[in-house]
Amino acid sequence: MQYASLAQQGETAQLGMWVFIATEVLFFGALLFAYFICRLSYPEQFALAGRDSKILLGAINTVILLTSSLTMIAAIELVKRGRRHAERLLLLTALLGVCFLGVKGYEYVQDFQDATVPALNFLLKPGYHPPAEIFWIFYFVATGFHAVHLTIGIAILLIMAEMTRRGRFSPGYYAPVETLGLYWSLVDAIWLLLFAAIYPLGRAAS
Amino acid sequence: MLISYLAAWIVLLLLLGLSVLSAYLPIGSLHPLVNFGVAVTQVAIVFTVFMRLTSPPRIKWVFAGAGFFWLLFLFVLGVIDYLTRSGFPPG
Numbered sequence: 001m002q003y004a005s006l007a008q009q010g011e012t013a014q015l016g017m018w019v020f021i022a023t024e025v026l027f028f029g030a031l032l033f034a035y036f037i038c039r040l041s042y043p044e045q046f047a048l049a050g051r052d053s054k055i056l057l058g059a060i061n062t063v064i065l066l067t068s069s070l071t072m073i074a075a076i077e078l079v080k081r082g083r084r085h086a087e088r089l090l091l092l093t094a095l096l097g098v099c100f101l102g103v104k105g106y107e108y109v110q111d112f113q114d115a116t117v118p119a120l121n122f123l124l125k126p127g128y129h130p131p132a133e134i135f136w137i138f139y140f141v142a143t144g145f146h147a148v149h150l151t152i153g154i155a156i157l158l159i160m161a162e163m164t165r166r167g168r169f170s171p172g173y174y175a176p177v178e179t180l181g182l183y184w185s186l187v188d189a190i191w192l193l194l195f196a197a198i199y200p201l202g203r204a205a206s
Numbered sequence: 207m208l209i210s211y212l213a214a215w216i217v218l219l220l221l222l223g224l225s226v227l228s229a230y231l232p233i234g235s236l237h238p239l240v241n242f243g244v245a246v247t248q249v250a251i252v253f254t255v256f257m258r259l260t261s262p263p264r265i266k267w268v269f270a271g272a273g274f275f276w277l278l279f280l281f282v283l284g285v286i287d288y289l290t291r292s293g294f295p296p297g
Contacts, residue, residue, distance in 0.1 A: 011263050018266045022273025029277040033284050039238075040288075041295045055226065062222050069256045070215040077207060185256040189249045195222075196245035200229030200237065 010175035017182045024149075028190050031145075035138050035197055042131035049128070049135035050201020052116055057107040058199040061100050062191065068096035069188045076181045079164060082171045090161035090177070093184065097154040104147055111136075135201075142194050149187045156180055214255040221248050 003009040039046045075089035108117075115123035118137050124130065160177050163169065169177060225244040233240065253259045259270060288294050 015263075015266055015269055018269035018273075022269055022276070025273040025277055026280065029280055033281055037284070037288055055229070059222060059226050063219060066215060066218045066222070069252065070211055073211050073256050074208060182257050185252050188256070189252045192245050192248045192252070193242075196225065196241040200225060200241045203229040204232045204234075204237070 006172050006175075010173075010178065013175040013179045014182065017179045021182065021186050024186060024190070028142075028145075028193070031138070031142055032193060032197060035142075038131070038134045038138070042129075042134070045129055045131040046135050047202030049116075049132040050198065051203060052114060053139065053199050053201070054107050054110055055199040055203070057103055057110070058195055061103050061107075062195050064096050064100045064103065065188045065191050068093050068100070069185045071096065072181050072184045076174070076178050079169050079174045079177045080171060086169075087161040087164035090157055090164060094154045094157040094161065097150055097157065100150060101147060101154075104143065111139075139198055142197070146187065146190055146194060149190070153180070153184050153187055157184070211255065214251050218248055218251055221251075 003012065071089050071093045075086055075093060078086035078089060111117055112121050115121050116136050118133050118140065122133060122136070124132065157180065160180055164177070221244050225241055228240045228244075229237065253270075259266065
């Protein structure tokens with residue numbers, strides 16, 4: 001027996017996820033730091049480039065992701081209380097994640113058509129200078145890594161939903177679902193910072 | 207319990223609305239301050255409500271705190287590097 005109690009096992013799993021979250025904070029923190037340095041260096045070009053980002057799609061995706069965090073925590077509460085059909089909320093959370101990726105994919109297509117995809121299809125419009133491309137490189141690196149995280153989350157959600165359906169969790173043991181909830185909300189939190197870094201730029205008339 | 211999650215979700219959506227609206231207001235150099243102020247507030251709500259950072263066990267503060275402590279190192283040392291360069295910001 002490795003743990004004194006199931007509760008202790010659950011706490012240990014949570015702490016493990018917090019260690020991982022600390023590494024994620026550093027990973028995306030470094031990315032955002034690079035962003036801040038570049039934005040400080042070329043504020044006008046970043047404002048110009050940011051204006052071309054699709055703020056409506058970004059806002060829709062933020063609503064989707066915030067809602068998925070709500071359904072995720074509600075699913076944890078249902079699993080914790082041993083309610084039936086808790087897996088439906090987990091599946092709904094996964095579905096919201098898929099919707100996010102769908103909107104993101106549509107946004108990438110729009111970006112491509114607007115020639116704002118570095119290396120593949122990038123055009124400097126009149127008044128734009130090369131640093132504008134740095135904004136778009138950040139955009140694709142950051143949102144790309146975020147999408148990878150979300151995809152992993154969706155895959156684990158589907159596994160957890162199936163495990164819930166098979167009755168593998170109980171009011172005494174639900175640590176995997178709770179730990180996944182931490183990861184899911186972290187991916188949500190990272191998106192909130194990316195949204196602020198990408199979409200509101202250069203909108204107001206100056 | 208569920209009510210507090212719902213309340214947090216509504217506040218998060220309102221903050222998103224504030225962030226989008228403020229982007230179109232002529233507030234000049236205050237833009238990044240408002241946008242990132244809103245984002246950091248949203249992240250704080252997600253961490254405390256959805257990730258239950260404030261509930262027991264308290265030891266998770268050590269783990270979460272360590273992450274942000276090292277992030278502080280990254281930012282402070284990084285900023286010192288750039289601000290002491292003669293050619294920064296360029297142009």
